[in-house]
Amino acid sequence: MIVCLLAAPASADWEKDKKLHFAASTGIGLASGAFIEDWRVSSTLCLGVGLAKEVYDEIDYGGFDEKDMLANAGGCVTGLIIRELTGLNIVVTPSDDLNGVDVNFGWRF
Secondary structure, three states: OHHHHHHOOOOOOOOHHHHHHHHHHHHHHHHHHHHHOOHHHHHHHHHHHHHHHHHHHHHHHOOOOHHHHHHHHHHHHHHHHHHHHHOEEEEEEEOOOOOOEEEEEEEOO
């Protein structure tokens, strides 16, 4: 996480949009890592979501932004590191009556 923060551009240069990309990707990286538990699959999923957003922006208004993808990548890495450091694990299983799901959160220490 420290590496990501040191590699990030200065706050004045990092516009609100980049912060939103970073924050969203951090959440996606953390959640996907907690569900999937394989960093390669989780990082691919996280980066895929960011790439899909940028492709949508390109189609919508010609606005694919490489800096947004860098913010996405930094957020994905940060989320996966947080997941690894906390050991967060999320398991979703069908409820006993099969009318819903049970969501269990756990932490590995």
